Amino acid sequence: MTQLPRWADVVLVPLISLLLAGAISAIVIWAIGESPWQALKTMVDGAVGSAYGWGYTLYYATSFIFTGLAVTVAFHASLFNIGGEGQAQLGGLGVALVCLALPWPHWTLALPAAMIGGALFGAAWAAIPAYLQARRGSHIVITTIMFNYIAAALIIYMLVSVLKPVGQMDPATARFPAGTHLPTLHEIPGFNLIFTKQVPANVSLFVALFACWLIWILLWRTRLGYEIRAFGRSEPAAKYAGISPFRVTMYAMLISGALAGLMSINNVMGESGRLVQNSAEGAGFIGIAVALMGRNHPIGVFLAAILFGFLYQGGAELGLWTSIPIELRTVVQGLVILFTGALDHMVRMFLGQFFRPRPLGVA
Amino acid sequence: MAATGTTSGRQDTAAPEGKAPAIELRGVSKAFGPVQANKDISIRVMPGTIHGIIGENGAGKSTLMSILYGFYKADAGEIFINGQKTDIPDSQAAIRAGIGMVFQHFKLVQNFTVLENVILGAEDGALLRPSLAKARRVLKELAKEYGLDVDPDEVIEELSVGHQQRVEILKALYRHADILILDEPTGVLTPDEADHLFRILRGLKEQGKTIILITHKLREIMEITDTVSVMRRGEMTATVKTAETDPEQLAELMVGRKVLLNVPKGPANPGRVILEVENLRVVDEDKVERVKGISFTIREGEIFGIAGVAGNGQSELLAVLGGIMPATGSIRLNGKDLDLTGRHSDGQSRRARGIAHVPEDRQHLGMIMDFTAWENMAFGYHNDPAYQKNALLMNNAAILEDSQGKMERFDVRPPIPTLAAKNFSGGNQQKIILAREIERNPDLLLVGQPTRGVDIGAIEFIHKRIVELRDAGKAVLLVSVELAEIMSLSDRIAVMFDGRIMGERMPEDTDERALGLLMAGVGGEGA
Amino acid sequence: DPAIIYDLGGKFDKSFNEAAFNGAEKWKAETGGSYKELEMQSEAQREQALRRLAETGANPVVMTGFAFGDVLNKVAPDFPDTKFAIIDMVVDQPNVKSVVFTEEQGSYLVGMMAAMASKTGTVGFIGGMDIPLIRKFACGYAEGVKAANPDATIVANMTGTTPAAWNDPVKGAELAKAQKSQGADVIYAAAGGTGIGVLQAAADEGILSIGVDSNQNYLHPGQVLTSMVKRVDNSVYEAFSEGPDMTTGINVMDLKAGGVDYALDDNNKALVTPEMQAAVDEAKAKIEAGEITVHDYMSDETCPALTF
Amino acid sequence: MDYATLLQILDSTLRLATPLLLACLAGLFSERSGIFDIGLEGKMLMAAMCTGAAAYLSGSVWVGVLAGIAGSMVLAAIHGLASITFRGNQLISGVALNFIASGITVLAAQSLFRQGGRTPPLSGDARFNPIELPFAESAHAIPIIGPFYAEVLSGHTILVYIGLLCVPLTWWALFRTRFGLRLRAVGENPASVDTAGVSVIRLRFAAVAITGILCGLAGAYMAAGLQAGFGKEMTAGRGYIALAALIFAKWRPWYALMATLLFGFFQALALRPDVITRLFHFSIPVPALDAMPYILTVVVLAGFVGRAIPPRAGGEPYVKER
């Protein structure tokens, strides 16, 4: 296969994959008897056509940044963490326990504590699959899938049997104390000029942006990041260099799980103010698409998260205002993952036609 | 370039009786992406002969044979079998044409039995039972005919390498191969096994089979082949009758110049003992004992060379010293024990103790191909305080600057530290690794195959650097399969065979012949 | 325009949400107006859906299901000019109308019918999610059964503890088969979409079933004894008709108000004997007159006729 | 627990184990050929929707089954294309296809029937009806065995019996036929098959196609056997449980039967928490029972109960020329 220039690999391949996914989605919309153009317009209007729409798009994007980074860090160590969903749910539990533990006087105190809670629980949930991979060679993909389901069961048990307040019917925790309320963009001076109404996007967005920067530093500026990347590219070489596979696997997965767990400050603490069942709403899986799309780089992840935020908010609007079911966004998400993650060679082969080097041995 | 008129003249003499050659290739070319593995190759092999093919690593021997066997598709060229032009689009066609091949890396299913492996792809019907019964019968006959004994119900992973090779040969014979290709069959064999193999090959030849034998070993060529072809850098440089040539000529044809590797170096001044290895044993992941209790010492200002056929425990020895594999026994560096199994048995700890390591397999171990040159310059030394900005961050600028200097001093071309490692040629990749390791000024330098696949200019440069390090009073452990390199570089030579040291020699007291015998497990005091 | 949000089972659950849907459709057919609707996809989405609808100016916004209670409590104050109606839950906000039904009364009636139709003397109850609301159904049902046949045995199962229990027909079918093997020959399903599986399995096994919320008699004609109808459709219709001036506060829909009833139509005519009908109608009159009080589980979380 | 209850739970076990078994055997073919497939769930779901829709529209359950198989095969073909032809990441392809199936089934069902992403309920010939095995009625007379035969074995739909039959069939195909030998070889060392003159690509596509067929049956059973019609996400993670069962079974057909029966038993037991409470005098939380297959699989993966060694070439695309 011909090697593509770097810019083509970084920009062109994801772009073409995205276009392909978009084209097929359009065909699907058309096939169910709706107008793709109308659908796109509804999505664009609903997601980015107003400050209100942006408020939701950014809210979703915040979650996706966290889970996208989670997948990214693991990917760099050549670990495919599909357990983001479970880790995010456990993170939600951690956040909920912290928020409910004390009558928090102010969010500035509650947020760091909740972050620690969410990260710790998320990391703990990633730790077992990581350990099993590093020490016992169990495939991390399978164990993380299993842990997603175990997490769901655990959360149900916790909500139904432990955390549900007496007299409440739905399986959810009590409302968090008022002191844990995170300011939404509507409540932040400056931003409230744009966001004139209550929107779910909240200060977690800035935590997410900070996390992007931090992960970039981690991967390309620290020894651990160096080791993670080296290990991910070649395990034998890493061993040669004295990099411990166990250490790197554990750290990469712990960081990955912590990031997934951190997502919960956005949805559990920032938006719903209590823990409900299935709080992560699939964001853990979207992290895979985001990381693939974002080429495993924090900047790419940020951009891809915005894109998926758009897709999510736009998809919700579709469900609201058209007869196109909201599941369309699941299809688009699947298509993006398929084209960027599994059919990328197809795209590369196709692009290779245009970047074929002059044949050798002519001279 | 090197293909002269005389060589093509010789080629025509290979068909005296006017019989059609069993195999004839005309103008075969094959490229893997940018690598031209075979360039316009023509060759004839007469029936009932053993034809040798020699050439350096990467010369394109395996590729050519894989084309003949339908494993790869040639970009250009024609194939004639027994005078008939034959298309070989896949291995099925090759098998149909009577060709069998024993690959350099066996193509066996590890958890299948011998029988299952033999019938795979050559079953007689949709059901297995009759096929298995028939194969059992045929195998028994073949065993009698050629001395190819192997238990048909044994699972492959339980078999020794030599037996696995027999299974591969049986596979070919079971498919009625008249033409048998063996790709470096003796590389993995003990001398006994190799002898046995050669007996089998002679038996096959007597039955009228045609055999193509790829090897690096001139001795084997001289011993068993009727004709021999030489390949260099993807081209066929000559085909000659074995009886009409000698090893020196073949070597010259192979490398394209007179091979006289004489490194200018003064006499050694061995000082105090740096490394003491005692009764070292290494068991690999498959629980096979690779190093079976070896002991030696290296002093400062001394190059200790370890010769031997690949796969006799040298790699494992390097891996243990470099902190990649655990071992038992004892190793003392500067009088202090090295941890062989515990927390301090990793590469980091070794480097901290002053051991630098240029691994045998530079692409898989020595560097990260996707990393830039400067990132690779810190590989293994990324914890060096000089490379840190503070407790948290690495000082990339410092590494970059450091790399720039090293690349210039080691004449890495192009001297651009921001280029990805995979974009350097093999020789220059090797220089990057050497620069990284040698400039650490280690007490002990481990070097494996320092000049494998490296051009002459670079070889001289690399040898000079290694000698310089010695002259600076450091110890060097050199592992190489190139006897010439061992002979010219080492101050003391040990030969490893089957996980043991067969003997130690001073270069001035020995010659390649004597070492070759030791490498084959003959004589010596360690056996 | 008015708007309605259906709970997780979806508007075609043939039961609770579908009743609401029918009410909305009836309003649409009669007034020619249009309304917005939304189906919940996940637990975490409730707030967005609610806000988004209120945001677009929909008024009133009706939602079906107790699970909206918590978020409505949070969202309603943000939209003081919008009226909200919630079914099956009491939310104490000035702009919210809370509609609750006396399901125990309707269940009592179908319980009597079950006991009278049973040949084995064992009847079954399959609830959806195990919450007080569903226990209220079960308790009323059990009282009705005992009233008709004091010796009857009642087998009661809940499908689960999470909202998924509303939409698990496989589990419903398996539970029905299990109850049949325990002798039950009439099974009352108060389980939303899960009930579809219960009714199907009962029909397959040749025993009778009782539908819930909507009139489900038509699903398996001649095999569904009756349905405990909960006139969610009427409530939705009413809320839509009142429009932005909807009265707020608690609205109790009891037997007398036509909030609950048992269903009798061509599909189950053959199953309901005249004695049955007479007995049930008598009980109905007595309940309306206050001569019989059916115990409300949610009032004290106990049930005299059934232990859970 | 009395015998009748036990029989009832076993009866339920067999029903619930059937989709797991079919999907598990489906995965077995694919993974034995070296193609990892975490897309079993998606294929089942797709098949369930196609079956529900086609059976309703045609009134014939067999048309439904064919449609289900076709639907599942489409996804299998994409997976094959991605992981065999284009040598993509098999795990990612599986994840992607699960998402696509999850969405597209609802889209299609909604656009066809406008019933909130469901297909209309199936009845009569549009659905599998239980089959009474011969002498089931009279067998009751025989103690122990009789009721077991009549209650547990008899009275299931045809696909249950087909599923059970698939076990020896799979074993036979895998270990007694040429196809099986080659299939196992290609999952262990594709180069061995290639150099023996057999096409790796064709073998792997064949395996993936069989996976498609079996997943199609599993989905058809969900929609027309276990239930009467398709509902959103109706497979509810069964594809993943089947995957777990496959690992638990160490990629062997008879063990697959055991594993899926065990996991089906957990599911049946989760339906009857009352039985457990009565039996052990304490209540096991239902979520714990739900999670049991996953927990057990992790335990097996961790190597505490024997070692689960996947086919050696699994997950790796076969590349001859770099």
Ligand SMILES: Nc1ncnc2c1ncn2[C@@H]1O[C@H](COP(=O)(O)OP(=O)(O)OP(=O)(O)O)[C@@H](O)[C@H]1O
């Ligand atoms: N499958 C492949 N894909 C890409 N490049 C290849 C492949 N196989 C061989 N090459 C390249 O083709 C060239 C010739 O390789 P080949 O294996 O034929 O050499 P060889 O003479 O057999 O060497 P050795 O003695 O080391 O076995 C080398 O540069 C090698 O890197």
Ligand SMILES: Nc1ncnc2c1ncn2[C@@H]1O[C@H](COP(=O)(O)OP(=O)(O)OP(=O)(O)O)[C@@H](O)[C@H]1O
């Ligand atoms: N994959 C690649 N991408 C870009 N450039 C490459 C690549 N491989 C090799 N090159 C460039 O092509 C040139 C020739 O490479 P090649 O490996 O053929 O060298 P060589 O003749 O074998 O040299 P050496 O003897 O040092 O190994 C090198 O200068 C290298 O920079």
Ligand SMILES: [Mg+2]
């Ligand atoms: Mg070779």
Ligand SMILES: [Mg+2]
């Ligand atoms: Mg080179």
